[in-house]
Amino acid sequence: MKDIADKFTAIRPDVHVEFLPAATDYIDLAQKMLRAAIASGMPDVTIGGMNTVDMLAERKLIMPLKPLIASEKDWESLGYSPSILSLGSVGGEPYCMPFTIAIKSIYYNLDLVKRAGGDPDNLPKSWDEVIALQRRIQGLGNSVSGLYADYYFDNNFTFQSLIQTQGGAMVASNGHVAFGSKEGLQALKWLRGFGEAGMIDMTAQQSYQAFAGGTIGILVASSSNIIRLQKESGGRFPIKVVAFPRASNGKVPGGGASVMLHAQESDKLKAAWDFAKFVTGPVGSTIMVHQDGYLPGNNLVINDPRYLKSFYEQNPAQRAMVEQLPLLTKWHNWSGENSLKIIDVIRDHMQQVVTLKKAPEETIAKMVSDVEALRKL
Known part of the structure; x- marks a missing residue:
């Protein structure tokens, strides 16, 4: 600046x-x-x-x-x-x-991808394939983590991106919360999948340091980190960055x-x-x-x-x-006096799912009701 x-x-x-x-x-x-x-x-x-x-x-x-x-x-x-x-x-x-x-993106450490039997020229096309590759990288051992998704510190940006790239929405045209849909449930299931495949809950800064240090195979983070991660990794391994998987009617x-x-x-x-x-x-x-x-x-x-x-x-x-x-x-904006609190509520519900404390099916309904209640206050 x-x-x-x-x-x-x-x-x-x-x-x-x-x-x-x-x-x-x-x-x-x-x-x-x-x-x-x-x-x-x-x-x-x-x-x-x-x-x-x-x-x-x-x-x-x-x-x-x-x-x-x-x-x-x-x-x-x-x-x-x-x-x-x-x-x-x-x-x-x-x-x-x-x-x-910035958009949410997927960073791959191509050395770890190859070591886990993946093909750097044919990276996953769906989140299920991403999670499968995460498990294989996690299995390499030696303090290597398969994946980290920055969901907690990004003002719900990951959650929105997972929903909207499927063609879903955060709010319907009638003004009611819309992420209780199948797209919202699926987003939580993918987050749960990250946790089940071994994702360690850490801060965003810790994840950037770990990825640049070569100990995380897949990083889900903002595209704005491309230059930083390339510099901090020092060319020790090749990095590839791709957009989120997207349905034909999906938006970014x-x-x-x-x-x-x-x-x-x-x-x-x-x-x-x-x-x-x-x-x-x-x-x-x-x-x-x-x-x-x-x-x-x-x-x-x-x-x-x-x-x-x-x-x-x-x-x-x-x-x-x-x-x-x-x-x-x-990027969806919440209006009203509780706009900032809503972000925290969604974030905390996601953490319960990622850390395997709550199931997506029970969380999505509670998340919707909590947000609707805050919007009515």
Whole structure:
């Protein structure tokens, strides 16, 4: 962000960009915004989770972008497709600029795959096949784990991805919870399968360290970790990254962060808007992709030789993730006063299933009823 801000102020010396201390994660940032609104200490801009947009818009803590977009003379030429903007929309209207887009992905340590009798050129096409390969890798012994799926620390992103790639939904068109469907039950069964095949419950950071150290064969995590894991593994073993298995009617929820505007005064709002366009534009997106490995929220940069064309040609793992962009759908946002608590409730139910304390069949009904109760409070 400092690199991006330095380049922005070089062409806009009239605008001063000052960074506040970073939040620990998306939910922490959303809670800071709620407290700042009470204390009249809102920043002009935040880069926060797309899973919090509805909650912040509902409380009128972020500015709608439609009037700002309408003021642009040639908006269509700036590279923001309707599908990308829909990731941060509320009621069909854009409220943020997607910046660091990520999808849930599967990382394979191809050395461990081969040692377990798998074929690196013919990796699993279904979750049942993934679990079968997990068991074989687990059987290698010597402190090798077959698989870790980051389900606990990702704001329900894994759960949503498992459901929506099957063609299911978190909420139905009538507003009621929809994940009590066969897709939701199947998602819990796969999570249970991970646990039964030997998955050790650990923190996300521990799993990244273990995968980079060569002791986890399969890692289910955000695509944003590609560059980090490649660097930390030091080339000691080949890594392949693939998208989740997907049904023909399945969609891929797009997670990650977006630029949100909070400034109220016209001069500050104009400066914030210009900064948001720069951050998510070709220069900002190119810097971000090179340093962090997220997917860009701007279509102009992907195939342009001035920006990311050669990068994606040289990095097939990232290119494979970019090819998922046309399939993206919105990361579901819970609205209402208990929106953040709902995330915790779903997470805790999943942990009961993964750690084999509860069965998927008894958990799914309780999960639905608990969430519905929180939405009615």
